[in-house]
Amino acid sequence: MRDVQSEPDHRNMDIDKVGVKDIRYPVTVRDKTEGIQKTVASINMYVNLPRQYKGTHMSRFVELLAEYTDTKHLDLHSFTDIMEEMKVRLDAESAHLEISFPYFIKKKAPVSKAEGLMEYLCSFTGSINGNEQPDRVVQVQVPVTTLCPCSREISTLGAHNQRGEVRVAVRYRSFFWIEDLIAAVESCASAEVFSVLKRDDEKEVTERAYRNPRFVEDVVREVALRLSANHNFTWFAVEAENFESIHKHSAYAYLERDRRG
Amino acid sequence: MRDVQSEPDHRNMDIDKVGVKDIRYPVTVRDKTEGIQKTVASINMYVNLPRQYKGTHMSRFVELLAEYTDTKHLDLHSFTDIMEEMKVRLDAESAHLEISFPYFIKKKAPVSKAEGLMEYLCSFTGSINGNEQPDRVVQVQVPVTTLCPCSREISTLGAHNQRGEVRVAVRYRSFFWIEDLIAAVESCASAEVFSVLKRDDEKEVTERAYRNPRFVEDVVREVALRLSANHNFTWFAVEAENFESIHKHSAYAYLERDRRG
């Protein structure tokens, strides 16, 4: 049977990335408290394709994924192993892997201590190119409450507040727990968000937010201060988005710092 | 050339709806203030298919849509005309049409009177069946601010509030302006949402929300009272969803009233 993909191509055009996108697969990730956590991931797997080949072999990506998730946990180490294996099996110089998944953390309400799980969308993204050091980024999306400092200052009654989302991406030297990164982000908002709040808790969260007004500008600066103080992070990007309670659009702030040079 | 669709089918199975889905098309709708408004719609067009035919003729739906939108405005009258024409061209007994579109209304900020357009997602949905009266539903989605009555009562500082969305669907006797339906809904929330707010306005909106606390339960009841008082509406469904500032999930309420029997 002809292998059209392996035939020569004469257009003289290297392709940066080729592969499979939006595969959904169950994965097991490491959990700081429980040891492991089972979740469902959305996955993109790409390699480079040199100019002389007509196509890549798409089925090999999914075969590799199936073998890997059958026997192993996904973590910051195995993530790099998968990329190395992609290079070998697809006979490529570079590989790119993007895995995003909902991650659940048990949180206690501040007063009643009622427990419930909170969902955080997380992702691991990485590239390896030849024999260079792998380039890896971990991202977390953290829902928060923000209360507007301007509204609080100028109003005689209350202050507008809303759900916001903080998205943080980091490059890092050595292993860290995403639980710790999430906790750092949550401490920078007007208040944390919870899945279960009894009335005592609701009072506490409401008043805490009022005592800690934060613009999106404040949130990204506070998170950046925390991340700057942690020398494990060699690069980071922070964005804060408020789903404004008084508008149909969002307020947004973004900052990025690179300490790799 | 064979017309496979028109060939007989022997499975003895009537099909309720068959047609085209998720067509995007520019349309012109009536505007209370400006006369007309151009927008972009997502459209579904279906007819029934009797058991004896193998398939419908999909291209005729889009041809009809192309002809119609080229020359005519879309409103509550022409909407019914399109369904009648679908029945004729597809040789069907029943027709179903669903058109949803963003609709923009100019709003003035409450104090500064600064102007900006607000977007409301609207839809017209209808069915005609044989010689029965057409069944038509108009729906609007209205973003609002809601401030929690419980949080206000139990907290010594502020009250949590958030963006919410109220979705109202109505069956009606005679023509009405969607602008009026939207204004009725906005008056039932803790405060309206605006696209431009200067500082004077932000103070006013913040305080207005604090003076008008509303659960999702309150919002659907208040909207239902308004709609009940208007005898043009023979049926309505109201749902309110709060994108809670203190949770990652929504609070939700729904009620429906039928006065057709």
Place this chain on the structure above:
Amino acid sequence: MRDVQSEPDHRNMDIDKVGVKDIRYPVTVRDKTEGIQKTVASINMYVNLPRQYKGTHMSRFVELLAEYTDTKHLDLHSFTDIMEEMKVRLDAESAHLEISFPYFIKKKAPVSKAEGLMEYLCSFTGSINGNEQPDRVVQVQVPVTTLCPCSREISTLGAHNQRGEVRVAVRYRSFFWIEDLIAAVESCASAEVFSVLKRDDEKEVTERAYRNPRFVEDVVREVALRLSANHNFTWFAVEAENFESIHKHSAYAYLERDRRG
């Protein structure tokens, strides 16, 4: 501390459904082959609210969910238990529960027998009202290949085909496996969809689709014939949507049969 929700309301307006929407939670579901499967669900939980009460107690829904998922598997039995428990804890007459989740099934490629997991979105939806029998619906979304009978007939080279999606909802008398419902649906398309296909498999799937041309009309009729033959299903609705390869819109068909009367 005042309990605002429990205070009387004077608007004389019963609310059909009130509760929490879009909670994300890890759940364990029954798996025909493996015994159990862990996945991540999106959940809506509602009860009715009689006219005399101002509000419901939102935190109780999430507490119940947290307790339940901690210790028990989700299946067609326990699904009803949760609704009963919602009625008790919220002191309500009726309860509504909607749980949707990705479900994974191991499939072998037709020739090479290479294995990989396929994702199917499934949902359990139910209501209980007073002492009436619970009303429960199971829905599955099944990706398929469809090849156009008209294109095949009129073209001298090939035939257009595309990914389609079949969504089936059923009411039922007694327990059944969603694996069996999915397999029944897959057998009605031009060909099944797989996660891993080697070249031998790709040839087989391509030729199988060409030998089994299906309009969306054919797909819903074939599925309806299968479901009609199974007396466990007292009601069903089938919709087929083709993401047409020659258009930017979908072709769509829908039919519903009720055998409860």
Place this chain on the structure above:
Amino acid sequence: MRDVQSEPDHRNMDIDKVGVKDIRYPVTVRDKTEGIQKTVASINMYVNLPRQYKGTHMSRFVELLAEYTDTKHLDLHSFTDIMEEMKVRLDAESAHLEISFPYFIKKKAPVSKAEGLMEYLCSFTGSINGNEQPDRVVQVQVPVTTLCPCSREISTLGAHNQRGEVRVAVRYRSFFWIEDLIAAVESCASAEVFSVLKRDDEKEVTERAYRNPRFVEDVVREVALRLSANHNFTWFAVEAENFESIHKHSAYAYLERDRRG
């Protein structure tokens, strides 16, 4: 009334981008055939914020947008004017603007010449920084048909094909029509996609696709050859995604070329 945003900040942290996100607004864009076209845009507007200020003035973005769209058309020239005006009104050194919108082009079916509008999602993205040349990117998303060269070669009956999407972003020296960029992309797929196709057209499109098999790899290479030949484009990125008819995931290819250095 206190202007909290203008107060000093002591965290010593410049912010790269701050502003408003996901504003929806009607805009008028230039149309090669019709002169102008009215559509509905999603807009993000950001400026930098120096370390000494606590916050930006969010309402000024929307005021500027409201004034601008009231009187002027949006095109590659006015797009830069808006960024300049953002710098002035927000007293900033840099400005970023992102506008995406559905754009409609009338297309004739290949044989019957039946006419219908096709939707293409387009975006203008730009930055200005101090007195540097503005950096502007135009992007188009083009739906296409792709037919698999491998499936065609190894199968004795037909070949699998599917809807694909090609996304092209370009940096450019001087004005060009997005209609021409879209036409160039469409010529690189197995076949174009249409909104209206009669049976004669369907035969033609089916056979054309069979005669022009294309992997995602072929599509990005063909598009890259076209763009490379046009010296107006100083940089481009091309990605092709196939919504595979035989899988639930996509096949994907990406390449980028920079000729600015």
